[in-house]
Amino acid sequence: MTPDKSDWTYAKGEQAQFQIMVLKNNVPLEGIDVKYRINPEKMDAWEEKTVTLKKGVATVKTQRFTEPGFLQCHASVEVDGKTYSSYATAGFSPEQIEPTTTLPPDFEQFWEEAKSDLAKIPVKPVLTRLPERCTDKVDVYHVSIDNIKGKIYGILCKPKAEGKYPAILHVPGAGIRPYYGDIWSAEKGIITFQIGIHGIPVNLDQIVYDNLGTGALNGYQIANLDDKDNYYYKRVYLGCVRAVDFIESIDCFNGRDIAVTGGSQGGALSIITAALDSRIDYLAAFYPALCDLTGYLNGRAGGWPHMFLDDFTNKPEKVENSKYYDVVNFARFVKVPGWYSWGYNDNVCPPTSMHAAYNVIPAPKELHLFPETQHWTFPEQQEQKNNWLFKKLLE
Incomplete structure (x- = not known):
């Protein structure tokens, strides 16, 4: 074709x-x-x-x-x-392409108050060294930090050599799974912190995540969507800010340079974190989810998780609450340089929805299209992303 x-x-x-x-x-x-x-x-x-x-x-x-x-x-x-x-x-x-979603008048106030509530909670980091994952150049830790309504867990990789280093926050795609950290980038002189979003440790046996995915966390993407203060993603978005709090506390962090990156749900969280937290300096996002969710209510494709294809979710309060969590409305407030990439054939995050968000970003931005790709990347895309991030952080 x-x-x-x-x-x-x-x-x-x-x-x-x-x-x-x-x-x-x-x-x-x-x-x-x-x-x-x-x-x-x-x-x-x-x-x-x-x-x-x-x-x-x-x-x-x-x-x-x-x-x-x-x-x-x-x-x-x-x-x-x-x-x-x-x-x-x-x-x-x-x-x-213009968005179909609209910006709530109290959008900024809502998130400023949410961040204020988060700031009242101490970070309380607990680091557990994972000797079996460490290398001759990198120390690897399982990390627990306190978040609003629970915890955030992740894998920290930091260079062993004395010095001060920039950092990358890795935010995850959708699903429930363990994480192993970005040792490769840490070996090149970058602190990396890869988080999960569900408030459970990220070093458990796979069966634990499989059971949660088919049980308690099944359909988490729409949990409590009718209540904007208790929607599932509120704790997730604030957890990304809390992850930045933790990075700022790392003894070998250089105090200046933090990038955030991810794909799909992680692409969404990259844009959202950059908009919410002024300490982020760069973002790199693959095929962001959660963009222009109301597209389906306006006769065109909406973003993953396609919630408004379902009459069960097409309730007025859910539609209105989605606007506080739509990537489009965070994209409007991004102020840092960004690198973006996706394909026209993406059948999970429709390009209509992604362009609706990208087109409203006022900050310096570059879009690298690989039209034939679906919801995956070529090695060349990953290489381009890494080269861009490393140039920003290490040069």
Whole structure:
């Protein structure tokens, strides 16, 4: 599946054209029927048809896409009794996408009061050295710190050599899992602190996290959404600020340079932490979740966790409360340089939602698009991100 523009990007009002090929042993098949569907991402189909490949290829032209956004072409084929599918996504003036969510008038006051409540709680760090994870250059610790309504746990990696170092806060993607820390960056002269968000230790057996994921923490993303003071993510967002408090207390921290980075839920938390905490100097985010959550209520894709696709969550109080936690509204207040990267084919965090947040960021920013990627990264993306962060922190 390939659009007819090399960057997969068109101006709104243009027609996209998709080329469909079916390869077997890297050889195009001929005379085979392919079903295809064209739709704005996550929305109902505009067109569904079957086309026969001639000379190994079929070309599908879409109707004009008149608004900024994204249009997908999905195709499927049956070969030897098995069904295979793929899709490609065309972007139309994505830099013009505007958010559907709105900024509550007391947004800043709400979070200032929340941070004030957090500041009344001592950090009380407890560090447990993990000898089996330490290297000749890095000490590794399991860390517990006090957060509002519980604790935050994480893995600290710090260089053994005497000196003062910059720091990176790693914030996690969605789910419940153990963490192992970023030893690689610490060996290059950076303190790293990788946190979990659920208030449970991050060095337990996998079965503990599996049981929590299917039990008590199943659906945590929408827990208490009808109460903005007790919504699950309030403690999470404040926990990221508390993690910065802890970094500031580390004896070998240079007192100046802190970056925050993550992908998906972690991409969201990177933007949110940078907006909430002026001690953050740089952020690097892959495919941020929790962006423009109300998109689905306005006829277009909304961000993960797609809460407003479900009538159960489409209650007025839940919609209003979501605005206090939407990445878009934090993005408006980001003041530090940021590096961002995602793909047009992301089927977890729709690019419509991510561009809605990116487009309102007033700070210096750079977006590195890898259009064909879904909810994953190429090694080249990770390398670019690391090079950008290391240049900011170490040079």
